[in-house]
Amino acid sequence: MATTQFTTTPTRNAYDIVIIGGAIYGSAVAWFLTDNPDFDGSIMVIERDPSYADCATAHTNSCIRQQFSNPLNVQISRFGAEFIKNFRGFMGGDPRVPELSIQSYGYMYLADTPAFANQLRASHAVQQQAGAATQLMTPEEIKAAYPFYNVDDILLGSINLIDEGYWDGGTVFEWWRRSARERGVEYLAGEVTGMSLNAAGTRVESVTLASGEVIACGQVVNATGPRGAATARMAGIDIPVEPRKRFTWIFSAETPLDRELPLTIDPSGVHVRQDGPQTYLAGGHTDDDPAVAPDDFAMDHSLWQDKIWPAIATRIPQFEAIRVVTEWTGHYDFNTLDQNAIVGPHDVVENFHFLNGFSGHGLQQSPAMGRGAAEMLVYGAYRTLDLSPFGFDRIRQGRAFAEAAII
Structure with a gap:
């Protein structure tokens, strides 16, 4: 504007x-x-x-998920999904307002430790009670549905393909x-x-x-x-509350995946998802994650090479040969409590x-x-x-x- x-x-x-x-x-x-x-x-x-x-x-990065461990956060996101999918109606039926949808490729949480797997199980119970369609998946089930993942170290996955993914x-x-x-x-x-x-x-x-x-x-x-x-x-x-940097990269792959990539939460803390038909989005932050000035948007170029790319190429071997298209830095308003x-x-x-x-x-x-x-x-x-x-x-x-x- x-x-x-x-x-x-x-x-x-x-x-x-x-x-x-x-x-x-x-x-x-x-x-x-x-x-x-x-x-x-x-x-x-x-x-x-x-x-x-x-x-x-x-x-x-404009995504929505219902996979929270607190039922109130699940309810908040469920209303968010209802609002997005019925946007014109909530806006009074104004014909100028576009109809919106959620690109529901889902969030895929991957657990590589018994403690994290138990956390996913406990959260799954909360989510189901609140009406979310979350599914738990064994490594074999994950590999069958998404053959591109390396799941050698994975004990359990959690995904919801209804009202989780990208929205405008x-x-x-x-x-x-x-x-x-x-x-x-x-x-x-x-x-x-x-x-x-x-x-x-x-x-x-x-x-x-x-x-x-x-x-x-x-x-x-x-x-x-x-x-x-x-x-x-x-x-x-x-x-x-303090500003903390969050880094995002858009990249293309020499060999694109043959199906949509869920927003994958890798145990490393790196996340990666489908972006366009043949582009992907990855994000993360530095391990020390300090507070920054609210006008500091300097990019950390070593982070991609040292942490982000190795993590996503390990999880998805097809991402060994990729090309960064664009990148940017944003801020979380991070509640340290x-x-x-x-x-x-x-x-x-x-x-x-x-x-x-x-x-x-x-x-x-x-x-x-x-x-x-x-x-x-x-x-x-x-x-x-x-x-x-x-x-x-x-x-x-x-x-x-x-x-x-x-x-």
């Missing part, structure tokens, strides 16, 4: 809801608010980079943003540099822009992705709301999380899925949200 489609000056000096960050989460909350018949307030979305060139949304997150983002603006949400090109709280420190009264302008707010939403901790600090709040989201209001600064720390789950969870955040803003409670286990109280207590399936 071009900068000219954003205002550079607020049209009013106060808004009922100010959303800081206008990428997938800021736009999801804005859209779900406008879709709620019980809300008729004013909304300002403030986005520091209207080109969205460097936001986490722009660098996502960019289109969902575009239409949430477009529809929200058509419904009166104001998108401002600007950067929040400070916040003013009341004397008791229990409410954010206003946000200050780099331009010096001050905007009063009824409620404020932190949807700033890898910059989420810096935004929270403006309200005197600390959250354990438990790699799961922080959602809902702060327990002291009561009108400061979090949508932070998704740690790679963000795009696929955006329909359910955006809907839930809008419910909390309107009603002060969740009306559909109860997202309270993601609340800030666990951060204050250092109590991790239990989820074993982290990529």
